[in-house]
Amino acid sequence: MPVQKLTDAGVLTLHCPEGRSHSEVFDTLMRGLYVDVMANGRLAYRVRYRLHGKQRVFTLGDARLLTVEEARAAARTTLRRVLIGDDPRSEVLPEQGPTLAAFFLEQYLPYVKSYKRSWSTDETMLRQHLIPAFGERAMGSVIPPDVARLVETMRGRGYAAGTCNRALVLLRYGYTLALRWNIEGVEQNPAKELKGLKEDNRIERFLTPDQTQHLLVAVRKSQNPLLASIVAFLIYTGARKREVLDARWSDIDVSRKLWRIPKTKSGKVRHVPLSMGALQLLAALRAEHPPLDGLVFANPCTGRPFVSIFHSWDTARQRAGLPELRLHDLRHSFASFLVNAGRSLYEVQELLGHADIRTTSRYAHLSRERLFEAVEAVPLIKG
Template sequence: MPVTSLTRVFVRKCKCPQDKQKIIYSDSRVKGLVLEARNSGGKTYYVRYRDHYGDQRNIKIGDAGVIDLDAARQRTIEVMSKVALGEDPHAERKAMRQVPMFDTFFAERYLPFVKGYKRSWKSDESLYRNHIAPVFGRQRMDAVTTADISKFHHGLCALGYAPGSANRGLIVLRYMYNLAAKWQVAGLEKNPSAGVELFRLNNEKQRFLTMDEVNQLFVEIRRSPNRALEPIVSLLLLTGARKREVLDAQWADFDFNNRIWIIPITKSGKARKMPLSDEAIELLCGLKSKGKSVYLFPNPETAKPFRTIFYAWDTARKRAGLADVRMHDLRHSFASFLVNSGRSLYEVQRLLGHAHIKTTERYAHLSDETLSSAVNVVGSILKSA
């Protein structure tokens, strides 16, 4: 490899010998800068160095007919400075080329992973397809900035989506980056979503039934042509279980000797044990499906669990004057009955199957009301004395 002091004139006039495919000239002024002149007439600047394994590496700078010689020398100095500090620019470039597109990472890594444990993976898939992919799908994951993600997050609200819905988009993006970091995806050194805050939500609806409202509701439920509605609603109130947990319940999940319902699949993805009260046991023993179906509440038309009982529920609640009461509010009411009768939040947490006490703390104010009532009892006693 001939060594010469490269000049602009030399670069412009040098040619590859006719008997060779290419010839490489090494610059005597800046170590590592080489000029490749090819038989086709093309000329390219490269930085040539040896990595810490002793292997020769070439990093392309660019076309010598476009890039000025001084710029090529400056780029060579920058690369060789990194090499002197123990870095490997070639490895860095290779890693950058391996950074996946969002679409590729979602389809090949994220989705197969969440399908294995996350019951709501279809929601993630829909959210990605409809909202994330149109914005980020064809971008490499390292090219997205915090500003890009913040713009996307606020943009969902600008399109009319509720803050909670916008937050779900951000949460999926954040989880994708967290998984990429956990799996050590090459070229990804930071999570750009980490600096974007979730919108604060003030729309957490809490509705608790009073005993009078429970009575009103059951008057109308008993009038429903759907005979399964009354035992379903009763079991929801007696256990605080989620609607789908009750609708999908099987007789094999119940241990009557130990008075326990083992709920196999919960929102958290883990099984949990639910103690059964005397009233719950009595209700279960009175169900006509016992010994005839694997399910507690089989649909008489399909013999499978009901997909929905909304129409029967909606009719009954409206007739009872309780149109604002959702079926999930039966779970809230179960918790409120417990707290107002003096049970601790820890007990409520265990019975509801909350993974974190923070979720259960929404019922803390009910405990405060009970305590206020308790001190009034003392006040009444002293007043009469």
């Protein structure tokens, strides 16, 4: 049982030992407080206590959102409740309604699964942000300042404005349904009046060939044995992160040099041509890592698709000197390589799977040198 003085910086460097589903690192300054480090990359603060002779655990929240001092304060409050015989895990008062976790997991998710293709995105947002922040709270006890603090905390932790806004939208819609369904204890929507953060969707980063090489060197040094292959495959194909992480060998047709993506953002099946580099990568990957459950990039700790690769990716991009680079920027870089090589926007549109050419037109400005070469085709006017 590892024990150490927890610090904000130290907590973010913790990782789950290979072959284990999770590990626990206890704090030296607060009895019972520990970080639960899971194989999927999630970090959660929990406090262990005994009540009526039985050992129990109470989850305090996401360790990427709470500071160590906040976790210690929450643990101290929890243990004080235990001292007077109150179980922190006990049911909330009926007049406050169900816990937020109970409502969203037992009522909201089954409902949206019936019609929403992207319900898994909601599930991820709940698991990573909303439930760690409010999961144990009664729905009726959450007020607008609580939601505002969550958004501020996420922003302070480096999450993009779009991610913060999606958390806000999900919470707002969940409470709208709770009010519509007359859920007991829910009398207001704490997210209704809060405005979303301003998003600048025009920010796009494109790797230069030199930056690409620096990045590939950095990812090869990662403790995640599959990160280098995942990043290289993203660059080779221009696919979305989730498409790559969920890729299956049964959808790879080596003879036809095609990768079939059954679930795309548009809801349509897409076929991605595979370059020689992508095919060589897949051949090496299959030789080095025996397929698990048919997955191309299975998490070796779980045998399932990676839920998140943020920690290993963040470490690698910092090492490469590219701290602002997002995984999605590899898709932009794929497009920029094509445009600068003289490929048409219609070809880029097809390869990226854009339904509208206007989405692809953002890359029209990339190759200035080619435009200068093009105007030289106009003959000199003798006058």
